Amino acid sequence: MIDVTYLKRLFLNRREDLHLRLGDMGDLLEYGNPNRKDVIAFTQYALELAIAEEDFEVKESLFHLLMNAVTFQGAARKVEWDPLANVLPTLDDAILDYALSILGCSKNRKFIKVIEPYLHSPTENIRQAAAEALEEINYNKEEC
Structure with a gap:
């Protein structure tokens, strides 16, 4: 699901598999057809998280997610x-x-x-x- 609330919940209830869940979200951005407005809000929030993240593996997963939003959902000019x-x-x-x-x-x-x-x-x-x-x-x- 490409939703800011879902992403917030993932980070509030941080688990060991967080980077895998982010990978799943990246797949949704690559192969899915999410609402464009949701993608922009999601990408903006993911950017904030990516900048602040200290765990390298999670940070890298967030940047991969951002790249998918840019490449496959056209978010580059809207964020x-x-x-x-x-x-x-x-x-x-x-x-x-x-x-x-x-x-x-x-x-x-x-x-x-x-x-x-x-x-x-x-x-x-x-x-x-x-x-x-x-x-x-x-x-x-x-x-x-």
Whole structure:
């Protein structure tokens, strides 16, 4: 179910299998046909949780969920991604890859200056993710 209330309950009653439940929700975003308005609210709330999350496995699951919302439900241009842009320097490379892709999919030119420094990352996949994100913003007209 793609619902903010359900997501809140999952985090209030946190269990060992939380990351698996988030994976199931990611599958719903990928293969389901949820209400667009619910997806936007859900994605905005999931972003708040993802930024605050300290458990790496859960954080990574939340970012995968966000990427599915962007890729399969067209949430990229409907969510406010400034909080994500603000925490980029604090993210682990595995999560930074998702974050750069999400910002690129937003097509928002204000994120260019935030993404550009990652073109010089010592990590190849981060340099590549940054380059692709900038290409999405600058050249591609279609949704991610």
